[in-house]
Structure formats: C-alpha cells, structure tokens
Amino acid sequence: MVDAKDISLTFDTADGRVDALAHVDLQVAEGEFVSFIGPSGCGKTTMLRVIADLQQPSSGSLSVNGMSAENARIGRSYGYVFQAPALFPWRTIEKNLKLPLEIMGFSEAEQQQRVEHYLSLVNLTGFERKFPWQLSGGMQQRVSIARALSFDPAMLLMDEPFGALDEIVRDHLNEQLLQLWKSTEKTVLFVTHSIPEAVFLSTRIVVMSPRPGRIIDIIDCDFPRDRSLEIRETPEFLKIAQRVRTGLRAGHSYDE
Amino acid sequence: MTSSSLALPLRAPRTLARHPLVGRYAPVVTMALALMVIWYIAAVAMNWNLVRDGFEREETPYTATDVLAGTMSAERPLLPAPHQIVSTFVDSVFGYPPLAPRSLVYHSLVTLSATLIGFVLGAVFGTVLALMIVHSRVLERSLLPWIICSQMVPIVALAPIFIVVLGAIGLTGLLPKSLISAYLCFFPITIGMVKGFTSPDPLQLELMQTWSATPRQVLWKLRWPSAVPYLFASLKVAITISLIGAIVAELPTGAEAGIGARLLAGSYYGQTVQLWAALLAAAVLSSGLIGIVSLIERLVARRMGAH
Numbered sequence: 163m164v165d166a167k168d169i170s171l172t173f174d175t176a177d178g179r180v181d182a183l184a185h186v187d188l189q190v191a192e193g194e195f196v197s198f199i200g201p202s203g204c205g206k207t208t209m210l211r212v213i214a215d216l217q218q219p220s221s222g223s224l225s226v227n228g229m230s231a232e233n234a235r236i237g238r239s240y241g242y243v244f245q246a247p248a249l250f251p252w253r254t255i256e257k258n259l260k261l262p263l264e265i266m267g268f269s270e271a272e273q274q275q276r277v278e279h280y281l282s283l284v285n286l287t288g289f290e291r292k293f294p295w296q297l298s299g300g301m302q303q304r305v306s307i308a309r310a311l312s313f314d315p316a317m318l319l320m321d322e323p324f325g326a327l328d329e330i331v332r333d334h335l336n337e338q339l340l341q342l343w344k345s346t347e348k349t350v351l352f353v354t355h356s357i358p359e360a361v362f363l364s365t366r367i368v369v370m371s372p373r374p375g376r377i378i379d380i381i382d383c384d385f386p387r388d389r390s391l392e393i394r395e396t397p398e399f400l401k402i403a404q405r406v407r408t409g410l411r412a413g414h415s416y417d418e
Numbered sequence: 419m420t421s422s423s424l425a426l427p428l429r430a431p432r433t434l435a436r437h438p439l440v441g442r443y444a445p446v447v448t449m450a451l452a453l454m455v456i457w458y459i460a461a462v463a464m465n466w467n468l469v470r471d472g473f474e475r476e477e478t479p480y481t482a483t484d485v486l487a488g489t490m491s492a493e494r495p496l497l498p499a500p501h502q503i504v505s506t507f508v509d510s511v512f513g514y515p516p517l518a519p520r521s522l523v524y525h526s527l528v529t530l531s532a533t534l535i536g537f538v539l540g541a542v543f544g545t546v547l548a549l550m551i552v553h554s555r556v557l558e559r560s561l562l563p564w565i566i567c568s569q570m571v572p573i574v575a576l577a578p579i580f581i582v583v584l585g586a587i588g589l590t591g592l593l594p595k596s597l598i599s600a601y602l603c604f605f606p607i608t609i610g611m612v613k614g615f616t617s618p619d620p621l622q623l624e625l626m627q628t629w630s631a632t633p634r635q636v637l638w639k640l641r642w643p644s645a646v647p648y649l650f651a652s653l654k655v656a657i658t659i660s661l662i663g664a665i666v667a668e669l670p671t672g673a674e675a676g677i678g679a680r681l682l683a684g685s686y687y688g689q690t691v692q693l694w695a696a697l698l699a700a701a702v703l704s705s706g707l708i709g710i711v712s713l714i715e716r717l718v719a720r721r722m723g724a725h
Contacts, residue, residue: 216624235630242628248621252643252722261639262629293723313629 163317163349164190164213169222171208171375181374182208183219188368188377192316195343195350197360198368199406200413205375206353206368210319213351214242227316238266240317241310245325247302249294255281255305256290262313280308283342300331307342317349325355333391336362344387357410358394361403369406371413379409457500464496465489498691507695519675522699528676530703532592532664536599537657543600544607544656545649551608552615552641553633569605573598573663578670595676599663603656610652614645646722650715657707665700677703 171183183205190196198206211217213226215235226234234240241262249258256277263273281287284304294302303323310318324332336359343350343363354360360367361383369379383402385393393399469488473480490499498506507522514521547565551558577598584594618640626636668678677700684693 214628216627235628238630240628242625244621244624246621248619248625250622250640250643252646254723265626265629265631265635265639293725295723295725 163192163194163227164188164351165225166209166213167223169209169212169219169224171205171212171217171219183212184374184376186222186375186377188380190349190351190366192349193347195352195363195365196368197352197354197364197366198370199354199357199360200370200410201372203375204370204372204413206370207321208375209370210321210351210353214240214319216242238313239315240319241313241315243303243306243310243318243320243323245322247294247299247306249302249305249309251294253293254290255286255292255294255297258294258305259309259312262309266313268313276312280312283311283345284308284338298331300327300335303327303335304338307339311342311346311348315348317351320350320352322353322355324359332356332359337391339363340387340389357403357406360406361399362389362391362394367402367406369409369413371410378413379405381405381409454500457497461495461497461499462486462489465492468492468496493691494688495690498694502691503694503698506691507698510692510695511699522680522695525675525677525680525696526699526703529661529664529668529678529700532595532667532676533599533657533661533703533707535592535596536663537603537660539596540600540603540656540660541607541653544604544652545611547604547608548611548615549637551612565605565608568601573602573666574669576601577667581667581670595664595667598667599660602663603660606652606655606659607649610648610655611645614648615641617648618644643722646718650711650718653711654708654715657711658704661700661704661707 166186166188169183169186169188170181173180173182186205186209188209198209200206208217212219212224213231215226215231218231224231227237227239229237229239249255250261253261259277259280260273263276268276277290278287281290284307286301286304286308289297289301289305294305297305307318307320307323310320324335327335339350340363342348350363352360352363364383367381367383368377369381370376371378381402385398466485466489469485469492470480472488472492473484489495491502492498495502510520510522514524516523516527518524547561551561580598580601581594584590584597615637622640622644623636626640631639665676665678665681668676669682677696680696680699681693684690684696
C-alpha cells in the first residue's frame, strides 16, 4: 500500500537546516493498522503529510497505492483526519459529509445514501440537520472520520485525531475506530503521542525519534482484530508497551 | 432580633429602572436629549445677533424675550432649531405629492437610484478585483498600488472631471453619478473581500487539497462562504459611502434634482432650514440602507448556522 525508500526531508528555516526526516524506509501492506509514535518534532506528522502529498520529500522514492504520492492524492486514494475536526461551520453535519462527495461529483441520491450509511457507522444518525457547534468535540471528530471515509478511499490517514479529547472519550473512540477498521478493512496510518493508544489499535507500531526524524524501531503487535479495552491489562500488552517505551527513551537519550 | 427581620424579601420589586427596555434605551435617549439641549443653546447663541440686528434695522422696540423667541423661528437662521428642521422635513416629505419637485421624497428617490446603481457596480467591481488579487501575486503587486492611489485623490476634485469626460461621450444624468458613487464604494469591498477570501483555516484548505478539489470548487465551496462575514462588514461601509458619492456627484453638475441639488440650492439662497432638512433626509436614507443590509446579513447568517 505504501512503499517508502530512503525518504529524507529538510527544511531551511531561519534557525538553519532542520532534518525533519532522514532515510526513512517503510512498507505498509493492505489492511494494516500502522501507528507512528514519538516525541514532538520526530517527523511522524511530516511522514504522514509526505504520504498524503501535502509535503514533498527532498529525496527518496515513495509509492502510495501503487502510484506516485501525487497521483494517489489526485486519485483520492486516502481520507485524511486532522487533530482538529476542521468541519465547515456554515454547513450542517449532513452537508459537511456531502462536501467531498459534491467535489467528486457523486449523484444526489448516492450522496444521500452515503451520508446515512457513514453517519450510522459513527453512531451519529439523527444529527443530520445540526450545525457543528451544536456537537461535542468527540462527536465532531467522529463526523470528520465519517467524512474521510465517505468516498471510500483505500487508506485512512489520521494525524493525532483524538489528541484534543479527554481520556474517556478517547477510549470510547478508540473502540469505535477498531470497529470501523474491522468492518471497512481499510489500511490505516495513525499518528499518536499515546503508547496505550498505539498498542491497543495497531498491527504495527513505528517508533520515531527527532533530530533527525528517523525510525528507530518497528514493533509487531499481533493481537486479534477483535480486541477490547480489557487487553490493556494483559502481560502481552504491557510487554509491547514496555518495548515502545524503551524505544522512545533510547531515541531521547542522546538528547540529554 | 427576630427571624422575620433577617428574612430577605422573596422577590425584589420590579422598579422602572430595572425594566429591560429602560436598560436598553435609556443611554440612547439620554444622549439624544443632551444633544437637543446643547443644540437649542447653540441656536440661541448663534442666532442672537442676527435677530437683534433685525429688530434694530426695522427700529422696532424689542425685549430680550422677543429676541429669544426670534432665535427659535428665524427664517434664515445661522443654526436652525431642531423643531424648525423637523417641521420643514415633515412638510417637504408629506406636504407635497411624492414626485413633485418640492418634495424631499422625490429628491431622495433621485439620489437613491444613483446610490443603488453605484453600490451594485462598486460591489461587483470590488469583488472581482479582490478575486484577481487573491488568485495572482503578480496582479496583487500591479493592482494594489493603483487601487490605493485611486482613493487618495479627493472625489470633489475628480467628480467634475468625470462628469465632463462622460458628458463628452454622451453619458449624462444617472450614469455619471452612479459611476462616481461606484468609484468611491468599491474600495472597502476590495479590501474586505481580499481579507475574506484569504480567511479560510489552513486545515480546510488542505482538506480541499486531499480531495483534489479544483480551484473553482475551492472558491465556491470554501473561500466564498468564509468571506461572507467580511462581505457584509464591507457592504455596510460601502453603502454609506456610495450615498455620499451620489450626493457629491450632484454638486458640480448643477443637478436639478437629488439631495445634493437641494443642499446646493439651500446654500445658494441661504435657506439654512431647507439645507438641514436635506441633510436629515440623507441621514434617514443612509440609516435605512444600513438597516436593510444588516437585515439581509442576519437572514444569511441564520441560514449559515450562526448562533
């Protein structure tokens, strides 16, 4: 699904050159749930943006969904979810969901049918006519996930989608996201700060470290697809979480 | 101490001062009354010598009370008293059929038509300019200095040139006035709409990019709706300016009709009361126009989910 070889990205800022990404190699297979974890500035968001063709790498080769990143974006291969819901405040929930569909030229009937389907998928049936400000932060983020799925892209790219929500809402949405992943069989790339979140959701965890942004460990995480929050208490879960934490600490150490 | 003296009254009596309407309108009314008082005092002071000289010229005996009464009812006072202005205003609005040349309604309609045409022209032109500026850096650099320059030349100086040039190519009457009005009012719209078109959240713009939306889709589905609050803010400024533009345009043309013509006639013949009545008409007209724009703004905002 994603094949990145030797991706590097440097910015020229006022403070000099910043190596946002250095020699990143990554392969993601179809149907995987891959989390990127690491401290701020480790390039995890940048990596996601490069895959989404929102930013271009300085060097390296990248193929997304079997084509160049640019063509993958133009071919609408992925739905992107930001940390903020970024709903359009003058559109109702229903109209927000229809926005990408309007842009992509779906028929009116098809739009209506998809709105119903994806709203029920994120448990928001009945909120069609509400405006975004009438919904809580967690509900708004669910709308933005439904919007990213509405045109049935091959991949879902999520940049700390639950970072701004409180822990209880977050747990709840993590469970819902797993359900969605299971029922839609999408490939998901997921950026997060939270170790339990990464371990709970992923099939693989990519641990990154800053200056220069690079991958320091890739951890397999093969719990069954059908997991509940209770697995967080199991020894296997804690073992993987421990390994992620060790990796993060190793990435930090040369900094101190 | 008994418990009854400690008990609070169950409900505070609703005095007049606490009535919500009083809270809302009292400041405005107080201000208006204070202005009235100052105005009357100023009218007495400014007209005093005029009236006294009048008595002396006619060699009629007079008392201070006579002079005082005279300052309130002089035919051509320096500063007419508010009741004189209002009565002349009411007279010239309701005293004649609406289309009679002495009716203020007629003159207001003449100016209003130039204002509205100018406003529409200016709004369209201003928005198109803003679109061009937003979509091209080159245009921004080449157009913006001219746009700003255009507003630095006083319109009183430009208006006669406009009229002469347009007259030479056969354009007279309503159109030159509208063009001058449009010339003045496009500016706040351009400035406001450039701000409005560039106001979308970067995340919203990136979302459009992830959906590979065309520039036209970004314009209609994101930039336009985001610009609506800015649009109404600049329309409110523009509509008053375009009224001023239409009035100013009537001055150098020696127009026979319109609020500007009334102002001009009033000042030629020292008809100060008529002059002030025409000013009052301009004020009423401009608040009415702003009121209409605000009303439309509220309706649009409600449709766009404002809370």
